[in-house]
Amino acid sequence: MPERLTIKDIARLSGVGKSTVSRVLNNESGVSEKTRERVEAVMHQQGFSPSRSARAMRGQSDKVVAIIVTRLDSLSENLAVQTMLPLFYEQGYDPIMLESQFSPERVEEHLRVMRLRHIDGIVLFGFTGINESVLAGWRDSLVLLARDAPGLASVCYDDNGAIALLMQQLYQQGHRHISFLGAPHSDTTTGLRRHQAYLDSCEHYQIPPCAALPGLGMQQGYDYIAGVLTPATTALVCATDMLAIGASKYLQEQHITHLQLASVGNTPLVRFLHPEIITVDPGYNEAGRQAARQLIDQINHQQSPRQIVITARLAPPITTG
Amino acid sequence: MPERLTIKDIARLSGVGKSTVSRVLNNESGVSEKTRERVEAVMHQQGFSPSRSARAMRGQSDKVVAIIVTRLDSLSENLAVQTMLPLFYEQGYDPIMLESQFSPERVEEHLRVMRLRHIDGIVLFGFTGINESVLAGWRDSLVLLARDAPGLASVCYDDNGAIALLMQQLYQQGHRHISFLGAPHSDTTTGLRRHQAYLDSCEHYQIPPCAALPGLGMQQGYDYIAGVLTPATTALVCATDMLAIGASKYLQEQHITHLQLASVGNTPLVRFLHPEIITVDPGYNEAGRQAARQLIDQINHQQSPRQIVITARLAPPITTG
DNA sequence: CTGTTAGCGCTTTCAT
DNA sequence: ATGAAAGCGCTAACAG
Numbered sequence: 185m186p187e188r189l190t191i192k193d194i195a196r197l198s199g200v201g202k203s204t205v206s207r208v209l210n211n212e213s214g215v216s217e218k219t220r221e222r223v224e225a226v227m228h229q230q231g232f233s234p235s236r237s238a239r240a241m242r243g244q245s246d247k248v249v250a251i252i253v254t255r256l257d258s259l260s261e262n263l264a265v266q267t268m269l270p271l272f273y274e275q276g277y278d279p280i281m282l283e284s285q286f287s288p289e290r291v292e293e294h295l296r297v298m299r300l301r302h303i304d305g306i307v308l309f310g311f312t313g314i315n316e317s318v319l320a321g322w323r324d325s326l327v328l329l330a331r332d333a334p335g336l337a338s339v340c341y342d343d344n345g346a347i348a349l350l351m352q353q354l355y356q357q358g359h360r361h362i363s364f365l366g367a368p369h370s371d372t373t374t375g376l377r378r379h380q381a382y383l384d385s386c387e388h389y390q391i392p393p394c395a396a397l398p399g400l401g402m403q404q405g406y407d408y409i410a411g412v413l414t415p416a417t418t419a420l421v422c423a424t425d426m427l428a429i430g431a432s433k434y435l436q437e438q439h440i441t442h443l444q445l446a447s448v449g450n451t452p453l454v455r456f457l458h459p460e461i462i463t464v465d466p467g468y469n470e471a472g473r474q475a476a477r478q479l480i481d482q483i484n485h486q487q488s489p490r491q492i493v494i495t496a497r498l499a500p501p502i503t504t505g
Numbered sequence: 506m507p508e509r510l511t512i513k514d515i516a517r518l519s520g521v522g523k524s525t526v527s528r529v530l531n532n533e534s535g536v537s538e539k540t541r542e543r544v545e546a547v548m549h550q551q552g553f554s555p556s557r558s559a560r561a562m563r564g565q566s567d568k569v570v571a572i573i574v575t576r577l578d579s580l581s582e583n584l585a586v587q588t589m590l591p592l593f594y595e596q597g598y599d600p601i602m603l604e605s606q607f608s609p610e611r612v613e614e615h616l617r618v619m620r621l622r623h624i625d626g627i628v629l630f631g632f633t634g635i636n637e638s639v640l641a642g643w644r645d646s647l648v649l650l651a652r653d654a655p656g657l658a659s660v661c662y663d664d665n666g667a668i669a670l671l672m673q674q675l676y677q678q679g680h681r682h683i684s685f686l687g688a689p690h691s692d693t694t695t696g697l698r699r700h701q702a703y704l705d706s707c708e709h710y711q712i713p714p715c716a717a718l719p720g721l722g723m724q725q726g727y728d729y730i731a732g733v734l735t736p737a738t739t740a741l742v743c744a745t746d747m748l749a750i751g752a753s754k755y756l757q758e759q760h761i762t763h764l765q766l767a768s769v770g771n772t773p774l775v776r777f778l779h780p781e782i783i784t785v786d787p788g789y790n791e792a793g794r795q796a797a798r799q800l801i802d803q804i805n806h807q808q809s810p811r812q813i814v815i816t817a818r819l820a821p822p823i824t825t826g
Numbered sequence: 827c828t829g830t831t832a833g834c835g836c837t838t839t840c841a842t
Numbered sequence: 843a844t845g846a847a848a849g850c851g852c853t854a855a856c857a858g
Binding site: 241 | 834835838
């Protein structure tokens with residue numbers, strides 16, 4: 185273990201006082217160009233880096249944020265986390281990850297622990313069942329993802345826009361009997377809003393609605409697709425990519441090839457397995473970016489909680505070649 | 506912001522000195538039962554929790570470990586990370602996550618940053634191209650996953666055993682013409698070792714080898730399976746689950762149904778999409794557990810670097826019903 | 827058993 | 843423009 189250098193050492197080596205080193209470290213004004221350069225040279229040459237803990241102790245903040253995902257292997261959440269990580273690092277925050285496994289209790293437990301750790305902020309991927317009152321205490325240092333709650337900062341996907349885009353696309357392609365596979369209304373965003381958007385589009389295009397709301401996993405898609413297929417059905421909209429994958433599996437097994445699938449969630453897996461599915465990209469990457477930015481701004485009191493909605497975009501068709 | 510309490514406050518509130526509080530906090534002996542209880546009562550009642558940074562400053566360690574995954578959406582790595590997170594938290598370590606994206610340069614960059622941050626330890630998911638000399642400086646505080654390197658702690662999968670299990674299973678089922686899809690030998694474990702194990706099994710069972718080593722992704726499986734199918738082929742072993750998914754897609758499209766697939770990597774996705782595939786579980790969960798344990802032990806100087814191999818196990822066939 | 831006293835590495839007055 | 847000194851919250855001798 186090479187003994188760690190401290191600003192004291194740097195001060196000695198560059199023939200200045202501790203405070204000057206500190207000033208250089210923090211890019212404060214009031215240091216002559218010459219001194220600054222000299223100190224910087226020594227720091228660089230010695231590969232010096234200040235102790236995080238000591239700095240944290242003086243300031244208020246530990247510069248740590250928590251990211252609570254539902255599951256590590258959620259493809260959509262992965263895409264969001266992927267973009268926020270670099271942002272946090274860039275701003276000097278250590279992002280630590282936690283899994284809620286869709287359990288509200290686990291969320292509460294994590295929040296409790298994070299509270300004790302005096303963490304600076306939290307990005308929480310929302311899901312059905314989270315008690316909003318639990319989040320109240322985090323008003324100023326929490327950003328909710330994929331869900332919104334009154335008084336809390338949130339980054340949401342444009343559920344309505346996403347479904348509308350799919351429906352419009354299908355309608356333009358001549359489909360007049362479009363079914364829907366979604367999640368129960370207890371799930372406000374993915375469940376209720378997307379279903380409502382479907383119904384709205386049906387009305388708008390004069391399409392007879394035909395929907396089932398089993399949930400958002402592969403298995404549900406597989407198990408429940410049969411229930412929404414009528415002899416007239418020519419297309420099926422799925423609220424999530426996982427539903428679509430499950431549905432596709434069923435269709436393959438039944439050798440049903442005439443059905444056009446469409447789904448929200450432009451993940452790499454779907455694009456590979458089923459490039460023929462029309463997908464809408466809810467903007468996972470962008471959501472991650474926005475969430476990180478919002479949280480950082482909130483921590484720095486440069487921004488108060490606000491609700492952000494990410495615009496959905498039709499994914500370009502895949503050109504096989 | 507409620508002003509944070511310090512041990513000083515707790516000391517005052519419970520009418521003892523700071524050090525006594527500190528002793529209680531650290532479960533040190535030499536405190537009368539009465540005092541301890543009183544202090545603990547106050548701490549609990551006030552919801553007190555000590556400042557991490559202050560403690561870190563006194564001790565040597567920040568209690569932070571980094572987990573460098575190749576990609577956030579790697580299913581196998583997810584399974585490993587899933588089990589290590591709780592262990593790290595339990596031991597008071599903050600696990601922070603980083604993505605290497607299979608770029609050796611990014612790994613070096615991350616290591617550089619982590620060095621500056623005076624992190625306690627690192628779990629690194631290995632891949633082809635990492636320069637081992639870069640890791641030399643981390644001998645005592647790094648655990649390599651899915652790869653091994655001389656002098657470094659590592660947790661590896663039993664490549665040989667995994668393939669042998671699959672081959673044995675297939676042979677027992679009567680297959681005599683088994684092809685193989687793998688990765689190039691530049692990838693020492695997934696590539697070279699699994700291929701070698703395949704060849705060994707072939708020799709052992711007197712099976713004519715027929716292999717291609719395009720890589721480990723879905724697309725490669727899809728693109729290269731045709732090259733290893735002869736009229737006699739009745740089974741195909743894939744070095745990874747993703748290869749198998751790609752291969753399956755091809756088979757479906759070509760309406761080839763007589764081929765038995767087998768693969769390493771018992772991930773939920775494969776089990777759902779293709780329960781008919783015979784899979785071996787390399788022990789991702791166990792690998793995560795072992796890696797975390799090993800790293801923690803190393804940090805605490807209770808263990809020197811050693812190479813751990815996880816035993817592979819045949820996944821139970823899925824009972825549909 | 828318990829309180830007092832030094833610091834840990836850094837930031838922040840306050841002098842100079 | 844720069845240094846000296848006083849802490850931040852905690853732990854670790856050292857006295858009682």
